[in-house]
Amino acid sequence: MPLERPLGREMRQTGILAEPLDQKTSDAIGQTSAAIALGGLRSLVASVLNFSKVVPAWQEQDWVGIFTIFEQIHTLQPQVSYYYQAAAGYAADDAYSDYRDRPGMEEWQRELRRNEFFNKGITYLDEGIENLPEDLKLREMKARMLSDTYKPEYVDYAAATEVLDEAVTLKKATDVVKRQRLYLMSRVPERRREALTLTREIYADPRSRFPSIKSQLFSLQNEFPDEKGIPLNEIYDSKGEIVRGLFNHYQRRNEGLPMAGVREELEATLDELKLPMALNPLLNTDIKRVTLMFEEIYEASPLKFPSNYSEESGNWPLVVRHFEEYGSSSLPTMRVLYYVLQNLAGLPPEERVHESRIFPDRLTAIRDLANFLFDESHDYPRNGVREQLEEQCVKAQVPDHLSPLLHPEQFPFNNEWMDSVQRWHYDQVGEAK
Numbered sequence: 001m002p003l004e005r006p007l008g009r010e011m012r013q014t015g016i017l018a019e020p021l022d023q024k025t026s027d028a029i030g031q032t033s034a035a036i037a038l039g040g041l042r043s044l045v046a047s048v049l050n051f052s053k054v055v056p057a058w059q060e061q062d063w064v065g066i067f068t069i070f071e072q073i074h075t076l077q078p079q080v081s082y083y084y085q086a087a088a089g090y091a092a093d094d095a096y097s098d099y100r101d102r103p104g105m106e107e108w109q110r111e112l113r114r115n116e117f118f119n120k121g122i123t124y125l126d127e128g129i130e131n132l133p134e135d136l137k138l139r140e141m142k143a144r145m146l147s148d149t150y151k152p153e154y155v156d157y158a159a160a161t162e163v164l165d166e167a168v169t170l171k172k173a174t175d176v177v178k179r180q181r182l183y184l185m186s187r188v189p190e191r192r193r194e195a196l197t198l199t200r201e202i203y204a205d206p207r208s209r210f211p212s213i214k215s216q217l218f219s220l221q222n223e224f225p226d227e228k229g230i231p232l233n234e235i236y237d238s239k240g241e242i243v244r245g246l247f248n249h250y251q252r253r254n255e256g257l258p259m260a261g262v263r264e265e266l267e268a269t270l271d272e273l274k275l276p277m278a279l280n281p282l283l284n285t286d287i288k289r290v291t292l293m294f295e296e297i298y299e300a301s302p303l304k305f306p307s308n309y310s311e312e313s314g315n316w317p318l319v320v321r322h323f324e325e326y327g328s329s330s331l332p333t334m335r336v337l338y339y340v341l342q343n344l345a346g347l348p349p350e351e352r353v354h355e356s357r358i359f360p361d362r363l364t365a366i367r368d369l370a371n372f373l374f375d376e377s378h379d380y381p382r383n384g385v386r387e388q389l390e391e392q393c394v395k396a397q398v399p400d401h402l403s404p405l406l407h408p409e410q411f412p413f414n415n416e417w418m419d420s421v422q423r424w425h426y427d428q429v430g431e432a433k
Contacts, residue, residue, distance in 0.1 A: 046077040050086070063095045067120065074127070081135045084128030092121025092145055118154055121145060139167040140177065147184055149255055157187040157256060175208065186216055187256035195258075196220040196227070203230075215249035215262070222261030232265070240298035242269050244290040247281045251289065273301035276378040277412055278333045278371050286414050293331060296322070305337065305380045309344045316341055328360045332368040335359055336385065343384035355388060362396040363418045370404035374411040399424055 049069055057065040070087040077083055095117035099110045125142040132138065145151075146160035164181035167173055182202065186195040199217045202208045214235050221229035236242045243266065250262050270280055279297060281287040287294075296318075297303070303315045316337075323330050323338040330338070335358050342352050359365035369389040373382055386405075393403055400406055402421050404413055 043077060043080075046073045046080070046083065049073050049076075050083070054086075054090075058090065058094065061098055063090075063098070063117070066090055066095075070124075078131050081128060081132055081137055084124050084132075084138060085141055088121040088124040088128075088141060088145070090121075091117045091124060096121075096151070118145075118151065134170055134172070136167055136170055136172045136174075136177065139163050139170075140180070143167070143180065143184065147187075157184055158191075161185045161188055161191065178202070179208075179210075179213070182216065183212070183257070186220065186258050192220060192258060193224060196224055211245045211248065215245045216258070218246065218265070219249065219258040219260050219262050223258055238295075238299055239269050239273060239301075240295040242266075243273070243281070243298050244292070244295045247290045273298055274303075274377075275301060276333055276372070276380070277375045278368070279331065284412070284414070293322075293326065297331065297334070303380075305340075307344065307381050307383075309341055323358075328358060332364075333372065336368050336372040337380065339388065340381055340383050340385065344381060355392075362392050363421060366392045366396060366398065366404065367413045367415075367418055370408075370413045371411065374404070374408045396421070397425070 050073060053069050054066055054073075057063075057069065067087065067090075070083065070090075073083050074087070096114050099105075099113040099117065102110060105113075122142065122145065125138050125145070128135065128138045129142070143160040143163040146154065146156050146163065149155060161181060161184040164177060164184060167177050168181055178198075179202065182195055182198050185191045185198065188195075195216075199213060199220055203213055203217050217230065218232065218235055221227070232242070236245060246262050246266050246269075249257065250259065250266060253259050253262075266282060270282060275298075277283045279294070281290055281294075300315055300318050303318075304313060305316060305319075306314045308314075309316045319334055319337045319341060322334045326334075328335070338353070339355060339358050355365060359368060366389060369385055369392065372380075373385045373389060390405060393405060398404075398421055402417070402424065404410065410417070
């Protein structure tokens with residue numbers, strides 16, 4: 001016995017044995033489960049509690065019940081990371097969301113409960129980190145929770161960065177975690193010079209030159225012009241890549257990322273490309289992200305479309321390739337140009353691709369055709385565009401006050417315009433009933 005006691009203490013300290021159940025936990029999980037747990041099957045009891053009690057309580061939104069059960073599970077299995085992550089998710093995500101708009105409560109009461117459950121989620125992760133100091137996932141989850149822009153009242157980029165400062169020192173730290181730390185660090189103004197150094201270290205490995213790393217490098221270098229930087233034409237291989245990388249970065253300007261020089265460089269590059277409005281992501285608000293589909297077009301810009309479609313200097317082959325690859329999912333300008341090309345070629349009806357296969361639907365066709373027709377920033381041929389626009393407006397029964405042909409001053413026509421037409425039709429049906 002004297003030998004077994006210190007040996008048992010040592011095994012508990014190293015995590016080989018769990019602490020014995022206290023009376024409260026034994027009473028809560030029941031006599032049978034307590035007996036099984038004492039028999040060495042704690043993981044089985046914890047799993048049964050998780051699936052047989054937590055899930056039904058979640059379905060009933062019984063948050064107090066859920067967290068009471070997790071206290072028992074954590075006592076049974078203090079060395080299992082999953083249970084801390086699950087409890088944190090139920091608290092900071094599910095319970096928090098439930099009190100965003102729960103009826104029958106004043107807003108101050110809902111806010112009080114949201115604070116309570118978000119902080120409970122953080123507490124669960126802290127308990128897990130204390131019990132499992134080498135666990136990477138718990139720290140990653142805590143950093144995500146502290147930087148979740150869907151819960152702006154709790155965003156703390158400095159604290160989230162400090163969590164990953166610890167994470168990158170762990171044996172299991174991955175390159176992904178190191179990049180996550182960089183992205184968070186760059187959101188902390190007083191640590192941006194440090195972020196620039198870290199970005200350069202990551203960029204030095206050609207395999208790590210992801211679009212986000214390149215845009216970070218560009219913006220951070222502009223923030224610290226006193227340090228020698230890598231030229232833009234060495235960071236990016238082409239103007240198309242510049243637009244794709246910097247625009248997608250610029251779209252995240254409300255997330256605290258560094259933006260020095262990004263808008264200015266985008267404007268300068270797009271001016272050189274001489275794009276029509278529909279292809280310019282700074283002018284066309286319907287463009288939320290520039291993909292490789294756009295980049296191919298940007299690489300060939302400024303585009304030339306001579307009326308003699310067989311002229312070798314023109315970009316008509318690009319239109320054909322693009323449409324053959326993407327069909328009605330092609331970019332709006334390319335859809336219209338494909339329609340125009342058929343008119344220029346004088347193809348008979350039986351050899352043409354019907355407009356119903358060029359455009360995904362009538363309203364989209366009207367939007368694309370109208371934007372192409374009334375955009376004065378390009379001199380592309382417009383053969384047959386007005387006529388097709390008139391035909392589509394009649395078929396779609398577009399009301400006069402929303403007609404692009406009657407109100408070209410409303411240019412550009414975007415998704416909001418399409419919503420207005422659909423809303424008008426819906427209201428008309430409602431009035432007819």
